[in-house]
Amino acid sequence: MIEYFAQNLWMAWVLISLLCLVIELTNGDFFIMCFAIGSAVATLVSCFTDNLTIQIIAFALATVLSIFFIRPVALKYFHKGGEQRSSNAEALIGRIGKVTEKIEVGGHGCVKIDGDYWKAKTLGKQDIEIGMSVRIVKLESIIVTVEII
DSSP states (O other): OHHHHHHTHHHHHHHHHHHHHHHHHHHOSSSHHHHHHHHHHHHHHHTTOOOHHHHHHHHHHHHHHHHHHHHHHHHHHHSTTGGGOOOGGGGGTTOEEEEEEOBOTTSOEEEEETTEEEEEEESSSSOBOTTOEEEEEEEETTEEEEEEO
């Protein structure tokens, strides 16, 4: 069994690379992708040599180089806007939704935004009827404040 893995180390490097790419999908900051690149380089090196030490050195070197040279370019290209980029619930502000439960002044109702339902209150002085389009202007915990558009 050990001989099989020793002769087919490239399979282990491919599996490591694929695993790193799957983990990167959950993260999105392109750090783990550098390990995927390193293991891809180690896969190529394993095609030319069976020496594990050389493969590990190639993996480490490619990973470090990609952290310093590829990752900053990927961050700059894919994460435009830098620190001003809103995420999670903060990204709701400015979005448009449909009222699914009447929002009374001083009370709460319900708004559907991209398939999700949010408890909502109105910013204005009039009730908002079911089916009207609203814009999210504020987020307080799990309650959105809306205005009629």
